[in-house]
Amino acid sequence: MTVAHDLERPMHSELIDHPPADTVALPAVDVLMDDGAAVAAAAIPPGTHKLPVVALPDNAALAAAVQKLVEQKERLDLLARDPRLAGLLPPEWLGQGGRAVDVAAFVQGVLPFVQVAERGETAPMRLPLRHVLGDSGRWSVADVAEPQSLAWLLASDERATVGSRDHADALLIGALGLAWMQEGRSRPGFLRAMGVDTLAARTTMLGYPPAEELALYEVTAHGQREVWCVHGRRRLRPLPAPWLSVPLLVAYGVKPPQPWPSSYPAIEAVARELATARQGRALPEISLPVVVRKIAEDANGDIWQPVSLLQLGTWVPRWPFFLAIFVGLPSLLLVTAALALPGAIEAATVAASLGFAAGAIGALAAPWVYARRKHLS
Numbered sequence: 001m002t003v004a005h006d007l008e009r010p011m012h013s014e015l016i017d018h019p020p021a022d023t024v025a026l027p028a029v030d031v032l033m034d035d036g037a038a039v040a041a042a043a044i045p046p047g048t049h050k051l052p053v054v055a056l057p058d059n060a061a062l063a064a065a066v067q068k069l070v071e072q073k074e075r076l077d078l079l080a081r082d083p084r085l086a087g088l089l090p091p092e093w094l095g096q097g098g099r100a101v102d103v104a105a106f107v108q109g110v111l112p113f114v115q116v117a118e119r120g121e122t123a124p125m126r127l128p129l130r131h132v133l134g135d136s137g138r139w140s141v142a143d144v145a146e147p148q149s150l151a152w153l154l155a156s157d158e159r160a161t162v163g164s165r166d167h168a169d170a171l172l173i174g175a176l177g178l179a180w181m182q183e184g185r186s187r188p189g190f191l192r193a194m195g196v197d198t199l200a201a202r203t204t205m206l207g208y209p210p211a212e213e214l215a216l217y218e219v220t221a222h223g224q225r226e227v228w229c230v231h232g233r234r235r236l237r238p239l240p241a242p243w244l245s246v247p248l249l250v251a252y253g254v255k256p257p258q259p260w261p262s263s264y265p266a267i268e269a270v271a272r273e274l275a276t277a278r279q280g281r282a283l284p285e286i287s288l289p290v291v292v293r294k295i296a297e298d299a300n301g302d303i304w305q306p307v308s309l310l311q312l313g314t315w316v317p318r319w320p321f322f323l324a325i326f327v328g329l330p331s332l333l334l335v336t337a338a339l340a341l342p343g344a345i346e347a348a349t350v351a352a353s354l355g356f357a358a359g360a361i362g363a364l365a366a367p368w369v370y371a372r373r374k375h376l377s
Contacts, residue, residue: 051157051200053126056177065251066178069129072244074189076101077136081359090240092282100135107133107284110244111178112229112237113209116171120205124160126198127170129188132365133180136189144190151194154187160200170202175208176252211253216246218257227257229272230288237285238274253274265291 021105056063076093077100079085093101093109108114141147151158153159159168168184181188184201191199215230229249241244242257250256262265265288273291 002056011077019154023360042264049126049157049198049200051124051126051160051245053128053198054126054172054174054179054203056131057175059251061251063131063249066176066250067242069178069248070133073101073103073106073133074136076106077189078157091227096117100138103133103135103185104182105282107178109240110248111173111229112216112239112245113235114173116206118207119171120207122202122204124157124200126157126160126200127172127179127203128198129192129196131179132170132188132199133178134188136183138186139190139191147190147194151191151196153183153195154190155199157200159184162202162204167304168199170203171206172203173206173208175210176248179203182280199316211249214249214254216249216254216257217260219260221267221274228260234288235285236270236274236288237283264288265295269295338364 016148065070075087080089080094080101089101090109093105104116108116132142136337144150154166154168154202159166161167166184168187169182170184171182172179181202184199187199209231213232215233217228217230219226219228227239227247228236229239230236246257264270269291270286270288273286273294277286
């Protein structure tokens with residue numbers, strides 16, 4: 001496994017709900033020995049672990065929503081393993097081999113505006129398994145010869161130490177009480193199945209926008225019902241799985257989906273910008289001020305004004321007009337000069353040349369046509 005190299009730093013005291021224990025109790029022999037019969041829960045005595053357990057937000061509705069999301073993720077992993085159900089899940093969610101829903105892509109799709117690159121403090125600690133997302137599609141209890149021994153190994157405090165065997169790394173959104181594994185993605189489901197409550201991991205804190213900065217809107221775009229999430233009245237992301245995102249965000253404190261405000265750009269304009277942003281991007285995001293500016297530029301470009309041909313970016317000549325001005329007028333002047341000045345061929349040629357030049361200048365430079373501003377060069 002990959003070993004992280006960044007230094008461990010102490011976590012804020014408010015993230016810890018109890019101090020470390022002074023002593024570590026050794027497990028009983030029968031806990032470590034597998035009898036080969038039915039798989040039993042790996043009962044770990046209290047006080048066995050010294051690492052602190054991370055404190056969760058004091059919000060019962062949010063805790064229930066997070067636990068439900070963890071359960072839904074495990075069920076989606078089972079769907080991903082069944083080839084008969086191919087195509088039901090977003091393709092960007094599927095990991096290599098399609099045997100599980102990639103946990104990082106899942107979090108980015110369900111929780112808009114998660115900034116994984118902006119990380120906070122890192123410290124070894126224990127995470128409640130009911131709040132930890134993983135990849136349950138790779139292996140399970142049935143694939144392990146000695147599940148009790150493995151459960152004790154994977155749940156021990158040493159897994160949170162850099163450089164240890166089978167170490168675990170996790171990311172935690174403290175405001176939501178939701179964590180997901182970066183290293184050791186298969187162990188949350190296995191340990192839950194073995195009756196373990198917590199696992200040790202080197203945990204990095206992530207921030208999340210306050211609930212009052214997020215807004216949910218239910219719209220109809222291109223004939224389909226969608227839910228859009230707006231951050232700070234500027235950034236907008238569509239929710240690919242609103243049945244997963246909306247309950248969690250509402251429990252977090254975001255208002256339920258509202259109608260699209262009349263003060264925002266028109267839904268059609270936003271949908272067009274989103275269609276452009278979706279090209280080649282799994283998580284499209286647009287800026288509402290940019291959409292407003294483009295709408296103003298388009299409205300200004302539709303204004304008609306008199307212009308010359310030289311001002312047009314692209315234009316197609318009108319051949320009857322061209323023949324009349326550039327051929328007919330010089331020819332008429334030449335015939336008139338020949339009749340008025342018999343024998344003066346030089347004068348007739350000069351008159352025809354002047355007429356041709358005047359016609360060319362008039363046709364190209366004079367503002368005799370009307371065009372929209374957006375068509376000007």
